[in-house]
Amino acid sequence: MKKYIASLLLLALFCQSLLAQDLSQQIEPGRQNSIEQTKKPYVIFISADGFRHDYAEKYQAKNLLALREKGVKAIAMKPSFPSVTFSNHYTLVTGMYPSRHGIVNNSFYDPKKGQIYVKTDPKAVKDSTWYGGVPIWVLAEQQKMLSAAFYWLGSETAVLGVRPTYWYNFNNRIPMDVRIEAVKNWLLLPEEKRPHLINFYFPEVDVAGHHFGADSKETAAAVKLVDDCVGEMVKLTKDVGLEVNFVFVSDHGMTNADNTNTMTLPSIIDEEKFIVPNGDALLQIYAKDKKNIKPLYRSLKKEAVDFDVYLTNKMPKRWHYRAKDNKDGRIGDIILIPRLPKIFNLTGKPTTIGKHGFDNEMPDMQAVFYAWGPAFKEGLTIQPFENVNVYPLLAKILGLSFDHKIDGDIKVLAPILK
Incomplete structure (x- = not known):
């Protein structure tokens, strides 16, 4: 009986959440x-x-x-x-270009706000201050x-x-x-x-x-x-x-893409020092202290096998995604781009086969x-x-x-x- 009542309560809460979505x-x-x-x-x-x-x-x-x-x-x-x-x-x-209107990825960090924009967060999606x-x-x-x-x-x-x-x-x-x-x-x-x-x-x-x-x-x-x-x-x-x-x-x-043999976040990235929003075709690394950028960049360049490593000020010009284009600092300090068919998977959960976000x-x-x-x-x-x-x-x-x-x-x- 308790399980039945709990199930009814959960169903009621679910229905209320649907009703809250104005269709x-x-x-x-x-x-x-x-x-x-x-x-x-x-x-x-x-x-x-x-x-x-x-x-x-x-x-x-x-x-x-x-x-x-x-x-x-x-x-x-x-x-x-x-x-x-x-x-x-x-x-x-x-x-x-994304670097100029401010929505630089599906998920990204804004150091001025101290917040991460995530495409699945309705509050962020409806916050006009993100949009230029x-x-x-x-x-x-x-x-x-x-x-x-x-x-x-x-x-x-x-x-x-x-x-x-x-x-x-x-x-x-x-x-x-x-x-x-x-x-x-x-x-x-x-x-x-x-x-x-x-x-x-x-x-x-x-x-x-x-x-x-x-x-x-x-x-x-x-x-x-x-x-x-x-x-x-x-x-x-x-x-x-x-x-x-x-x-x-x-x-x-x-x-x-190869969604079976995926890459995890490189172990040399200290998440106490860097912020890394989720991604698969593009990882953006934001340094909490700028002095840590160059040492990590050099280490990543040595370790990189199935991905390329860029400093923001060294990104290909044709992408319009460089430090000089960087509205509000929303482009990461270091960018990691996997070499297909490889992709990143930071969650450890199964991921889909179809991907985009590349060159x-x-x-x-x-x-x-x-x-x-x-x-x-x-x-x-x-x-x-x-x-x-x-x-x-x-x-x-x-x-x-x-x-x-x-x-x-x-x-x-x-x-x-x-």
Whole structure:
């Protein structure tokens, strides 16, 4: 009986925790499009997490293959370093390298705050003080253009005091058809209440790639799901009678790693002297006392067999991830990067086979970029480009001006516009 009662109590607590997660749409009150903005184009900006540059061909994503032929396809899109989810999703909406917008990894330490940012910590994710730059929805709202987001890093917090007009707290419990229906409902709103920018995020391909690998039937099924949903989204825009521009991207690619013979934290790293957030494709080591950096670096260089060791001021320039780029000191003093198929595993628990976060020039790390709609040329294939250039493209299509400094340049993607 005691066990039964305890089980009921645990179940009740679990149900209360689920109820505490607000699954409903959040609406910022008192906003509407200015008369000028009601005349502007519409953009649906879609990210399929972990959708490698070759997945559409590899898994015959029929809708995406057809849609990109009616618009623009890049051979690949180069993610920013490190090629991880949080860093690159925030780069895509700010036009800034991770070292400059501040989300330098999925998990990292801020010595000024004395805190570790962890992607699984809702409190950190919703704390606006971690986020730099001006997200594209903030730019839109500042200029009296309404925006919406069905999941996107940064949309749950008020960056610069501003959220999208319509947004959702991230969770995996809202069915996909409900998410698609939300997009339709946004587009059916009266023009003064209708968002001109919609951010939409798919996690499924990344999840399948991590757990089953890039070449698995599960990843193929996840690609098909995303492809079907994109097809439905295009159909609904026709049903509501609106001409909409679509930009379909991913944050990074995926590769298979050796998840059996993993590396632990090198024993010569004294955790009394150094802070090391969890990681597998990138370890950042933060010294509590800077005098300990050089001795540890020299020792690690001697010991390193299956990983490379960098001082922050000696990182490859092309990564834009050096000491001079180091916003708020969030990049570690020493960086360890495993040599594939090797990866780090600091927890000692089983880890997944699919990984990313590696050198952003690796073929398997390359992301996808397709765009179609009235703003874009048709039947155009372009060379690979850096993902920092998507932000000025979105601003250009939406007719939004900005004068703050970014790393992207509209000149890179201007030729794809009509």
